[in-house]
Each structure stands twice: as C-alpha cells, then as structure tokens.
Amino acid sequence: MAGILYLVPTPIGNLGDLSQRIIDTLGEVDFIAAEDTRVTVKILNHLGLKKPMVSYYRHNTETSGPAILQRLLAGESCALVTDAGTPAISDPGEELVAMCAESGVDVVAIPGPCALVTALAVSGLPTGRFTFEGFLATNKKNRKNHLDSLRQEQRTMIFYEAPHKLLSTLGDLRDAFGADRRISLCRELTKLHEEVRRTTLGAAADWYGENPPKGEFVLVVEGAAPAEAEPLTMEEGVQRVLELYEQGVSMKDASRQAAQETGLNRKELYREAVAAQNE
Numbered sequence: 001m002a003g004i005l006y007l008v009p010t011p012i013g014n015l016g017d018l019s020q021r022i023i024d025t026l027g028e029v030d031f032i033a034a035e036d037t038r039v040t041v042k043i044l045n046h047l048g049l050k051k052p053m054v055s056y057y058r059h060n061t062e063t064s065g066p067a068i069l070q071r072l073l074a075g076e077s078c079a080l081v082t083d084a085g086t087p088a089i090s091d092p093g094e095e096l097v098a099m100c101a102e103s104g105v106d107v108v109a110i111p112g113p114c115a116l117v118t119a120l121a122v123s124g125l126p127t128g129r130f131t132f133e134g135f136l137a138t139n140k141k142n143r144k145n146h147l148d149s150l151r152q153e154q155r156t157m158i159f160y161e162a163p164h165k166l167l168s169t170l171g172d173l174r175d176a177f178g179a180d181r182r183i184s185l186c187r188e189l190t191k192l193h194e195e196v197r198r199t200t201l202g203a204a205a206d207w208y209g210e211n212p213p214k215g216e217f218v219l220v221v222e223g224a225a226p227a228e229a230e231p232l233t234m235e236e237g238v239q240r241v242l243e244l245y246e247q248g249v250s251m252k253d254a255s256r257q258a259a260q261e262t263g264l265n266r267k268e269l270y271r272e273a274v275a276a277q278n279e
C-alpha cells in the first residue's frame with residue numbers, strides 16, 4: 001500500500017508555533033523532503049529528532065519529485081517541509097501534491113503557520129473575501145499586467161514581498177490603486193519585532209522611502225470600492241483582450257480573462273476584439 005505525503009508547516013519566526021501534531025508527524029514519517037536540509041535540521045535538532053532527509057526545492061522538483069513519489073508508492077511516508085510556513089504556498093510543493101493526486105497517493109495537509117493567513121487576520125481590513133497574489137513578477141511587463149488585472153478587484157488583496165523590493169512595489173501599488181487606498185504592512189510576524197502598520201499606499205511609500213524596510217513583509221491591500229470598480233467600457237475591455245493576445249494568449253482565452261476581470265460580456269468582447277484586429 002502507498003505511503004502518505006504529509007504537508008508539514010514550520011514556524012515563520014516563533015518556534016512555539018510547532019504544534020504537537022507537527023512534532024508527532026516529523027517524528028513518525030520515514031523521511032523528510034526539505035526545501036533546505038540545513039534549515040530543517042535546526043528544527044529537528046530543536047526537537048531532538050533524527051530523520052533521513054532528501055532535498056526538494058524549486059530547481060530540482062523535476063528530478064526529486066518523481067524520486068519521492070516512487071518512495072511513496074513503495075509504501076514509505078514522507079513529510080514535506082519548506083524553510084518557513086506552509087508548503088505549496090509560494091513555496092515548493094504544488095507539483096508534488098499534483099503528482100501524488102494523479103498517482104493515487106494520499107496527501108494530508110497539517111494546519112499551521114502561514115504568513116498570508118496570519119497577516120490577513122491581523123490586518124484590520126475586510127477578511128470575508130480575499131485574494132492571494134503571491135509575489136509580483138520582477139519582469140516589468142508581467143508586473144504591470146498583474147497589477148492591471150487587479151484594478152477592479154474588490155476583494156482584499158494579499159502580496160508577499162522581499163524587503164529589498166518593498167519600496168518599488170509600494171510605488172507600483174500606489175500607482176495602480178491610488179495613494180489613498182488602505183494597506184496593512186505586516187512585518188516580522190510572530191517575531192520579536194512584529195509590527196503592523198495600518199496606513200495608505202501613498203503614506204507607506206513615503207514612510208519607507210525615508211525609513212529603509214527591514215525584515216519580512218506581507219502586504220494586505222484594501223480592495224476597490226464598488227464605485228471605483230464601475231465596469232470598464234467595451235472599448236477598454238477590447239483593449240485588454242488585445243493586450244493579452246499580444247502576450248501570446250489565444251483570442252478565446254484572452255476574451256474569457258478580460259470578461260472575468262471587467263464583468264463585460266465574453267462573446268461580445270471576442271467579436272469586437274476580432275473586428276478591431278482585422279481593421
């Protein structure tokens with residue numbers, strides 16, 4: 001019988017967040033697949049555990065993934081851990097879970113530390129509906145497209161960001177959503193210098209322009225007010241379809257995406273975009 005893949009979260013800063021179930025699972029599995037074995041060994045040492053480890057990180061998923069799957073299929077159980085937080089959330093794991101699902105291997109996700117949920121909860125912004133956007137691309141065009149696609153977004157938006165890119169990201173967010181849009185900057189969560197700065201995009205860009213950011217950040221940004229999110233005109237919608245089409249998205253998929261983003265009619269967008277292209 002196949003073994004089980006356990007997705008085991010690890011602390012994002014506070015070792016006290018290692019739950020009993022996390023500790024028991026790390027102790028019971030046959031082996032651990034770790035993003036960085038040097039980081040994970042520190043947790044194992046802290047817990048007084050010794051366990052065989054293999055590495056599973058962003059650049060070896062294609063070779064390491066199938067090798068882990070083979071061991072699972074042969075009946076071994078595995079705990080997947082990353083450097084901090086929940087595996088598969090802006091961290092390695094997504095492909096391995098998909099492979100297990102396809103091969104009929106059970107996957108058990110253990111609840112635990114996750115920066116995005118912790119930040120959302122403490123943000124003071126609406127939590128009823130939210131969207132997790134991960135890291136914005138460093139490539140200018142992809143970044144712009146990503147932000148453009150969020151202009152009408154009414155749900156609270158959550159971004160991850162590295163401290164050295166924070167300032168330029170705040171500038172881009174301000175330009176995309178306006179200086180008055182509210183943001184909660186959640187820094188060093190669960191750590192000694194944990195801080196939540198509830199402010200606006202304009203004020204945040206100014207503040208960090210003068211006070212260089214340090215530590216890890218989650219950015220929780222208020223969604224667009226319904227009035228701001230008035231549907232785009234058909235002309236603007238068609239523009240968006242053609243923009244996506246130029247990036248290599250098929251006309252059909254571009255129309256579908258633009259319809260989702262703008263609330264405009266998909267068939268009409270498609271028809272108008274094809275006509276505009278043939279002009």
Ligand code: SAM
Binds near residue numbers: 084186191
């Ligand atoms: N899988 C992880 C999780 O569940 O949160 C996220 C890993 S992602 C590679 C790392 C990003 O998470 C950081 O750049 C930062 O945006 C956020 N992050 C991680 N720990 C944090 C902390 N203690 N305080 C604030 N943000 C944190």
